[in-house]
Amino acid sequence: MSVITYIIPRTFSNMRGNWLSHLMTALTIAFVVLIFGLSTLIYFNLHRLAENYSREIRIVTYIDPAFFPEDIENLKAKVLKLHGVANIRHVTSQEGYQRLVQQFQDEKDILTGLGEDFLPPTLEIEVTGTMHNLERIRPLVSELTSLPGITDVYYGKEWVERLRQAADFTRLITFAIGGLLLLTTIFVVSNTIKLTIYLRRNELETMRLVGATNFFIRGPFVLEGILQGLMGSGLAMLALFALFEFLKTQVNFPGFIRFFSPIFLPISVVTGIIAGSIILCAVVSAFSMRQFLRV
């Protein structure tokens, strides 16, 4: 009842009376939430990329070129028995050379002077689904390395690990920015509220004198905080989306992730960020009021 007839109109009149500081507050919240959102977005996509990569983990083992075909068949049988191996493909030196020729179609010259058998033969090993994880793949790799005839094992570990590290790092940054967001919001929102309270101290005092409850006095300020959180974070999410769409058209991804298309934060995360901002602002407003609610 009093929420509609009193608290809402009062909130708007409070905000009108002090609109510049409210605008600054909303913009500050928007800015911090934007940075937080950006960092979350980067983490989110790096994480996806790392996941994609580990899903495609393939082990390539180089075979001693002096091995005879029947030795290779032997080796294949041994490898197939290892835990986690799904499939094996033997790639001969010649096949390897043909692949290169196809890859360098226009720049075939690069390959002139290299014999068709300059590449060692390899075994390409597909791992089973449960092995799409660096920790699980390491034991398999060391088993492979110890097999006679295998000279080298390559499994793109550097990339996957670097991606993982980058993802972990951005997650750390995201947490740090989240903390910063918390502090900034607390500081800015409570200052705005305190300014409003200061401007309206006589009014607030008088309201207490005529029997207003704390809920009634606090209501407009909490609603004000909610609106600021909503405006600030909503604005930030719109800006982040625009920035994302813009960057997508501008940035040329390096070859190895050419086929990865970054996606925007899922709606659940966006709603979470907005809801979190609203709750934070409301709580901060309610708390900044506390000292004025003594009797």
Add this chain to the structure above:
Amino acid sequence: MDSPLIELKHVYKSYEQDLTILEDINLRIGKGEFVFVNGPSGAGKTTLLKVMLCLERSTKGEVWVDGINLKRLSNSKIPYLRRRMGMVFQDFKLIENLTVFENVALSMEVCGIKKSAIEQRVDQVLKSLGLEIKKRIYPRRLSGGEQQRVAVARAVVNDPLVLLADEPTGNLDAGRAADIMSLFSEISARGTTVIFATHNQELIRSTAKRVIILDQGRIVN
């Protein structure tokens, strides 16, 4: 008077340790009674009223209002006590950025009363105090006497159980003061207890009401 509406038992009030503002106040005021509180400036009249409204808590002693021991009243219950008491403040305490109408309506709004009921009642009270044409005006554009009448309007608009009036006629000419007096008498006749603090001896002599005389924080009569 068997069960008084307001009762003070050995009430002391001091802000600093050694400075006593109210000293051993004992009072019993009945329902619908009209009482003057008289005494020189600084005697403690305002403080006495503030203690009754729970704006100040007594340092020692008991204050009872309508069967409630104010010492036991929790902060969250105070608003409900104040809604049943109206106070005309010596310095009016009007809200600058609200109109005359809105200032008076505030007392009813905080109680959650319907808008239509508020409008009707506020108009009625403003009219009885000769303020209906000033309804849309902001307090700073009113004369001192007009502001005082707005403060009176706000205090009586809820038909309070107790009306605490702190120098409500201080800025008024004799005619207006008499108007306020008769308004208060009428209210008190309808059952509201009126406590009227003033140092205006003439006003007190013109009526035959009970008078409590304070001097340096003590009741001296």
